[in-house]
Amino acid sequence: MSKITTDPIDITHQIEHLRCPDSGATALFLGQIRNHNDNKQVLGLTYEAYDEMACEVMDAIEAEAITRYGLSRCIIVHRIGELAIGDVALFVGVSSAHRRESFEAVAAIVDEIKKRVPIWKKERYSDGSSWLEEAVIQGGNE
């Protein structure tokens, strides 16, 4: 079950939900706020989501990954609101019987999030701010 939250992501808590007896591997991706982009110093980010649609799309991405990679567990959490440098904005965690499926699934899930989930971010600089435009949104299974 995916989640959009304004609260800091509790990584330890999420990892506990990934552990299960039939899994020999757990893989994670943490998307963090960095202090630069395109040669500009970034002071922080504001994320905004179309919450209801974003959760539906992230649930679909989870379900697709579970089927495709035979995962035991899959969790996507995206934080929105005002974030500072170093904050974790995205948690993707999976578990599976063997490591290869977990490694591949995490990379594929992050790629799908960046193509399909209606979330926007605005970077803040010392001299202003701007919305980033990384991808025109795509539907699933097109």
Place this chain on the structure above:
Amino acid sequence: MPVVIQVTLRYFGITQEVCGKASESMELSVNTPLMTLVEALHTRYSLLAQQKSSLRYAVNRKLVSMDTILQEGDEIALLPPIAGG
């Protein structure tokens, strides 16, 4: 038979800044396609027309084509290029 329908528009990212609001309600004639609504929005919000090549549209949280006929109670979202993760 009703001759008008009521829909809700939701704006995100830069479209929210261009339109100056997060959402609004609008009355439309029955059998209005999405394209007609979008053209009306370009007239109402001239800066929105500058975004049109990169905008996509969702009706009731599903991406749709411009020939979609809008229905009573639909929620139409304007989706500029995304940047999650």
